[in-house]
Amino acid sequence: MTDTDTDAGTDSDTGADSLPVDSSPVIGRELQLITLEVNGEEYEVITEPRRTLVDILRHELRLTGTHVGCEHGVCGACTVLLDGRPVRACLMFAAQAEGAAIRTVESLSDGADGSELSDLQRAFRSHHGLQCGFCTPGFLMLAEGFLAERPQATKAEIREVVAANLCRCTGYQSIVEAIDSCAAARREGEEK
Amino acid sequence: MRDGPMPGVPGAGVPAAPGRGGRLVGRSVPRREDPRLLTGRGRFVDDIALPGMLHAQFVRSTVANGVIEAIDLTAVHEVPGVVAAFTAGDLALSDIVAQLERPEPEFVETAMPVLARDRVRYVGEPVAIVIARDAYAAEDGLEAARVSYTVRQPVTSAAAALAADAPLVHEEAAHNTLVDVSLCATDGIDEVFAAADRVVRVDTRTGRQNALPLETRGAVAHWDDREEQLVVQTCTQVPHQVRTVAARCLRLAERAVRVVVPDMGGGFGQKSVVGREEIATAAAALRLRRPVKWIEDRKDALSASFLAREQHYDVRAAFDADGRILGIDADVVCDMGAYSCYPFTAGIEPLMASAELPGVYKVPAYRVRGRAVATNKAPTAPYRGVSRPQYVMVVERLFERAARELGLDPVEIRRRNVITDFPYTGVNGITYDPGSYLESLDLCARTLRDEGWYERRTAAAEEGRHLGIGYACFSERTGYGSAAFAQRRMAVVPGFDISEVRMDTSGAVTVTTGTMSHGQSHETTMAQIVADELGLDIGAVRLHQGDTDRITYGWGTFASRSITVGGSAVRLAAGKLGEKLRRIAADRWGIPWEETALGRGRVHRRGDPAVTIGYPELADLAYLRAHLLPKDIEPGLSATATFDVFNDGTFSNATHGVVVELDEGTGRVEILRYVCVEDCGVAINPQVVEGQCRGGIAQGIAGALFEQVTYDAQGEPSATSFLDYKVPTAHEIPEVTIHHLETPCAFSATGAKGAGEGGTIGAPAAVLNAVNDALRATGVELDRTPLTPETVHRALRGLPEPAA
Amino acid sequence: MKPAPFRYHRARDLAGATRLLAELGEDAKVIAGGQSLVAMMNFRLARPQHLIDIAGLRELDHLGTDADGALRVGALTTHHTVETAPPGTLGAEFEVIRAAMGWIGHLPIRTRGTAGGSVAHADATAEWCLLAVALDAAFLVHGPRGRRRIAAGDFFLGPYTTALDPDELLTEIVFPRPAPYAALTEFAARRGDFAIVSAAVDLDVQGASVRGGRVALGGVAPVPVRVPEAEEVLAGGGSFTACAAAAAAAVEPPDDANGSASYRKQLIATLVRRACEEAVSR
Numbered sequence A: 001m002t003d004t005d006t007d008a009g010t011d012s013d014t015g016a017d018s019l020p021v022d023s024s025p026v027i028g029r030e031l032q033l034i035t036l037e038v039n040g041e042e043y044e045v046i047t048e049p050r051r052t053l054v055d056i057l058r059h060e061l062r063l064t065g066t067h068v069g070c071e072h073g074v075c076g077a078c079t080v081l082l083d084g085r086p087v088r089a090c091l092m093f094a095a096q097a098e099g100a101a102i103r104t105v106e107s108l109s110d111g112a113d114g115s116e117l118s119d120l121q122r123a124f125r126s127h128h129g130l131q132c133g134f135c136t137p138g139f140l141m142l143a144e145g146f147l148a149e150r151p152q153a154t155k156a157e158i159r160e161v162v163a164a165n166l167c168r169c170t171g172y173q174s175i176v177e178a179i180d181s182c183a184a185a186r187r188e189g190e191e192k
Numbered sequence B: 001m002r003d004g005p006m007p008g009v010p011g012a013g014v015p016a017a018p019g020r021g022g023r024l025v026g027r028s029v030p031r032r033e034d035p036r037l038l039t040g041r042g043r044f045v046d047d048i049a050l051p052g053m054l055h056a057q058f059v060r061s062t063v064a065n066g067v068i069e070a071i072d073l074t075a076v077h078e079v080p081g082v083v084a085a086f087t088a089g090d091l092a093l094s095d096i097v098a099q100l101e102r103p104e105p106e107f108v109e110t111a112m113p114v115l116a117r118d119r120v121r122y123v124g125e126p127v128a129i130v131i132a133r134d135a136y137a138a139e140d141g142l143e144a145a146r147v148s149y150t151v152r153q154p155v156t157s158a159a160a161a162l163a164a165d166a167p168l169v170h171e172e173a174a175h176n177t178l179v180d181v182s183l184c185a186t187d188g189i190d191e192v193f194a195a196a197d198r199v200v201r202v203d204t205r206t207g208r209q210n211a212l213p214l215e216t217r218g219a220v221a222h223w224d225d226r227e228e229q230l231v232v233q234t235c236t237q238v239p240h241q242v243r244t245v246a247a248r249c250l251r252l253a254e255r256a257v258r259v260v261v262p263d264m265g266g267g268f269g270q271k272s273v274v275g276r277e278e279i280a281t282a283a284a285a286l287r288l289r290r291p292v293k294w295i296e297d298r299k300d301a302l303s304a305s306f307l308a309r310e311q312h313y314d315v316r317a318a319f320d321a322d323g324r325i326l327g328i329d330a331d332v333v334c335d336m337g338a339y340s341c342y343p344f345t346a347g348i349e350p351l352m353a354s355a356e357l358p359g360v361y362k363v364p365a366y367r368v369r370g371r372a373v374a375t376n377k378a379p380t381a382p383y384r385g386v387s388r389p390q391y392v393m394v395v396e397r398l399f400e401r402a403a404r405e406l407g408l409d410p411v412e413i414r415r416r417n418v419i420t421d422f423p424y425t426g427v428n429g430i431t432y433d434p435g436s437y438l439e440s441l442d443l444c445a446r447t448l449r450d451e452g453w454y455e456r457r458t459a460a461a462e463e464g465r466h467l468g469i470g471y472a473c474f475s476e477r478t479g480y481g482s483a484a485f486a487q488r489r490m491a492v493v494p495g496f497d498i499s500e501v502r503m504d505t506s507g508a509v510t511v512t513t514g515t516m517s518h519g520q521s522h523e524t525t526m527a528q529i530v531a532d533e534l535g536l537d538i539g540a541v542r543l544h545q546g547d548t549d550r551i552t553y554g555w556g557t558f559a560s561r562s563i564t565v566g567g568s569a570v571r572l573a574a575g576k577l578g579e580k581l582r583r584i585a586a587d588r589w590g591i592p593w594e595e596t597a598l599g600r601g602r603v604h605r606r607g608d609p610a611v612t613i614g615y616p617e618l619a620d621l622a623y624l625r626a627h628l629l630p631k632d633i634e635p636g637l638s639a640t641a642t643f644d645v646f647n648d649g650t651f652s653n654a655t656h657g658v659v660v661e662l663d664e665g666t667g668r669v670e671i672l673r674y675v676c677v678e679d680c681g682v683a684i685n686p687q688v689v690e691g692q693c694r695g696g697i698a699q700g701i702a703g704a705l706f707e708q709v710t711y712d713a714q715g716e717p718s719a720t721s722f723l724d725y726k727v728p729t730a731h732e733i734p735e736v737t738i739h740h741l742e743t744p745c746a747f748s749a750t751g752a753k754g755a756g757e758g759g760t761i762g763a764p765a766a767v768l769n770a771v772n773d774a775l776r777a778t779g780v781e782l783d784r785t786p787l788t789p790e791t792v793h794r795a796l797r798g799l800p801e802p803a804a
Numbered sequence C: 001m002k003p004a005p006f007r008y009h010r011a012r013d014l015a016g017a018t019r020l021l022a023e024l025g026e027d028a029k030v031i032a033g034g035q036s037l038v039a040m041m042n043f044r045l046a047r048p049q050h051l052i053d054i055a056g057l058r059e060l061d062h063l064g065t066d067a068d069g070a071l072r073v074g075a076l077t078t079h080h081t082v083e084t085a086p087p088g089t090l091g092a093e094f095e096v097i098r099a100a101m102g103w104i105g106h107l108p109i110r111t112r113g114t115a116g117g118s119v120a121h122a123d124a125t126a127e128w129c130l131l132a133v134a135l136d137a138a139f140l141v142h143g144p145r146g147r148r149r150i151a152a153g154d155f156f157l158g159p160y161t162t163a164l165d166p167d168e169l170l171t172e173i174v175f176p177r178p179a180p181y182a183a184l185t186e187f188a189a190r191r192g193d194f195a196i197v198s199a200a201v202d203l204d205v206q207g208a209s210v211r212g213g214r215v216a217l218g219g220v221a222p223v224p225v226r227v228p229e230a231e232e233v234l235a236g237g238g239s240f241t242a243c244a245a246a247a248a249a250a251v252e253p254p255d256d257a258n259g260s261a262s263y264r265k266q267l268i269a270t271l272v273r274r275a276c277e278e279a280v281s282r
Helices: A053-060 A119-126 A136-149 A155-162 A173-191 B034-038 B074-078 B135-144 B158-162 B189-195 B239-250 B276-288 B298-303 B348-356 B388-406 B410-415 B437-450 B453-462 B482-488 B522-534 B562-589 B615-624 B686-706 B758-774 B789-796 C014-027 C037-042 C079-083 C092-101 C115-121 C127-134 C228-235 C240-250 C261-280
Strands: A012-014 A032-038 A041-047 A079-082 A085-088 A101-103 B054-060 B066-072 B082-087 B126-132 B146-151 B177-185 B198-206 B218-224 B229-234 B257-260 B292-295 B311-319 B325-337 B366-374 B466-478 B497-503 B509-512 B541-544 B596-599 B602-605 B608-614 B638-643 B650-662 B669-679 B737-741 C007-011 C028-031 C050-053 C063-065 C071-074 C138-143 C146-151 C156-158 C169-175 C182-187 C197-206 C209-218
Touching (some): A032 A053, A053 A079, A079 A136, A085 A136, A119 A136, A119 B034, A136 A155, B054 B135, B074 B082, B074 B135, B082 B276, B126 B276, B177 B348, B229 B276, B239 B257, B276 B292, B311 B348, B325 B348, B325 B388, B348 B482, B410 B437, B410 B466, B437 B466, B437 B650, B437 B737, B453 B650, B509 B522, B562 B615, B608 B615, B650 B758, B686 B758, C014 C028, C014 C050, C014 C169, C071 C092, C071 C115, C079 C092, C079 C115, C115 C127, C127 C182, C127 C197, C127 C209, C209 C228, C209 C240, C209 C261
Parallel strands (some): B229 B257, B669 B737, C007 C050
Antiparallel strands (some): B066 B146, B177 B366, B311 B325, B466 B650, B596 B602, B650 B669, C063 C071, C182 C197, C197 C209
């Protein structure tokens, strides 16, 4: 870690009476240690602070299920859960996610080898809610976060939330139907 | 010898019946692709990480038309993390050249260098490649590059390009015209128009669009010392064509290049041509002997990737007093941007439009001129539908206008003109195989009528609201074989497909295809075909695609060819393998092989289903105890088949019906109802077909109402983010009801016709017609897409479209 | 689309944040939710040398009505928190604010984006900025020289430009009085886009009649603006249509790729009228 410059306080937890601030301009690579909690596991990464959360998830932690589609927060392919809420992982730096619980698509399935599909994943499959599958992890995490907060969501509300992400293959209808049927089945399960 | 059932291969019982009526074909079987894609275990290009891998980005032209005076990369090398940077001069690659076998001026050959050498022709054109330890450093490196240009006046529209004194995009292409062909000119057509009761004219323009796969383009290339091969993992619809171009540009034997396609996040045509960046990435990997990854970012994907669809039609149609069409006279100009794409050339759009424009109608006289014009914009590639969304819009506008002028019902005028007797050979020389043109039109119109939309339209008008109903009735040629592509006179003629089906000692099957699924579900649908043919469970069949070392040869996936052509090859190969299995079994029984039949996972004696031999036992003979095989049967269990189409292909067809309401206060177009009646012959997997329809319709609506690639007067792209390039969301795209009709293809091995593009083709015409119907009280008709709310709002106040 | 290098600083409290701002000067940028800033940094349209993350200042994450009936929104309160606030926290008298959240991007943007970040970013079409101008809000800011209060009408100086000094931090938005008859509406090509034109009204309703009100517009000027000409129509007992027409006549909106000036005027006429109708239907 030749470029690490810890004395300068690059990872400065700066309060009113803390260490001096490094106000010098950034020249060359600037590294900091980041601790992330992803899918219940803790990871430590030494990286440049400019790395977005999605790049760290994909290229440092090798959790490549989360995808990159636009890097400006519109397409939603990078959607993950941050403390249970859907967020764009391209619109935050990994350093900002310290202390939060992050969930990615890799956390959805179950079973000893992680290949047992969740009810949401099964609904996407049975409704043909995916074609090329590139946007799918983003939609899954969007729906997972939304339904957890609003299990009673109507189909119209689901469509409104699905409008947060872009899909180029399906025309969205099968995605809406998949989420709606999953929500309905969960509600039915609750009643029983 | 093993006994009992083996995993994935069911026991005997139900006889295999291939094609429609089989166990799997025709059923919405859950997709084989889904489990890995749903769990984040797919592997897309950007998911690949190789030891020591470097990251590339491109220094791109900042001017639309200019001469490169100097490229200074000195400072780039100083940027921390940058490993190398190369210009065209450093890499010395051959150009990418796409050719038509047509004389000038029908076709002017132009070369596309991998990196710009002396000229740049659009903003975003790659000028140098920067390779760094990570993607961040690579981008730092781009900022340090210094390129100086002598800026020339750009041509930013087809009209400007055709002007007498226009600057030339390519010195060799006079009038900036790359293609100028008249494919059809019926004798006496001028007299037909002169004598006609009614001549209507439309002047339509369609906006430049980006096919916009959500996964951008990208490649990971590395040199494999052991195989003595350059391995290029890239998301392409045409792996073998990428291999050919890479080998030629890098002057390698084609054997020394292996192209492998991982999971692919859509393509829609944009990835059916060979891009410059993947070749440059491969060249850098070869030069550095280290893995190099290039992932196109969205800004580059929106501004510097392959685009499509910017076309201008000036078309007249002659009708008799009863609304029967007498002739069409069309002038088609396609703005192809700066370069001709490989392998299709700049002819892709004008030749498609010229050949097929008469569509589903009985048009007795036809004259067309189709031109491809070069401009200083990012180049054009095929995009889902290729010209058909445009010419269908033109023809459907012609019928709507004629109906209005002749006082006829818009559905009735179409009914009087659609082809009903098949096969039908049109004025364009194309023979149309059977379809359900009239049936689809009637069912679509009846559906909207039965749902009460016509009454609602009347009621709305009385309340001062603006409801409109519009249709598009069209066909789509699919299953282009070598014969059909040869008519284009491409120097490279796609068309056939090869499949190999191989059974292992456990009785499980591996199938290869030269097609390349990127969302179309081939791992499922091809497996359905093979499983039915051989009487296997779908789980016993695995598809291999997208690896030039494992696939004999292929033309990839485009033009809705995969199920018609690739699926036929797959079925024929499986059939051959089935015959071999029967021959081995027949030998054991000492009977002629014709007296055997395939059952579920086994061969049985015809007429005596109790006498059977399971596939594992036959495979055991074929591989492990081959000494028991008869002399005329070779060891091993594999079979190869090719399929090609020797006629004009097969036509899928559909009618789309749309109801819209226009908001008087804002001009917003709201789609209230969307009905699609489609016929793609035998649907191997109806759910997959519906998915293709709905996805295609969404892209068609996008073109009709939302998306447009725009440039300023200097040729600077002005829609380089998703804020400006407006991809519609679930809020804008309506639910679509789909009805299926089935007119099987007579010559494909499965009865299937292509289903990939139809949705996209019909939607712009149907939406535009519905908007114009809603505007009928204003007297304004709109003929340009995308229709913006502002244009609609103006029209609602009786103001015409702004001048082009 | 990877950001340029920067140094990352995490502030633990308000004093620390302002001290960092003072020391790092113009090269520093405060990041809260970052939903606009990170996108601009990914395009390298913004390239701060230093990023000061204030997300840890939990005292700035609050929402509620004070004893005077004013709604106080902490700068770090997310759009989503406002949108989903229970009635006891955000009552019917401020329904306009809750409803306006639905116009901000989409759910995953609203879960991260903050009220204060939006106001400090000062996009001409931003919903929080328009609400603040329409509802006479004030902004509390904190700096090395102490606290001060800036009226919304004095805060926005131009596109992405505010009256905040470089070393000051926005801490709270105060909506001074209930606005039970207020509404915000807007128009864009797609839902969730930046508005071409947005309109907010806050009507004074007594009994069944409108006695006056405030009318504000976004997307028609470099900053959100009140339209006195339209407010006069309301005060004079004019119709909503007349009020909307006056608003359209009073402003000189921009002419660009998102809409011509004349189209924007038409949109103003539509949106002001619809906002008024929505406001009285509450």
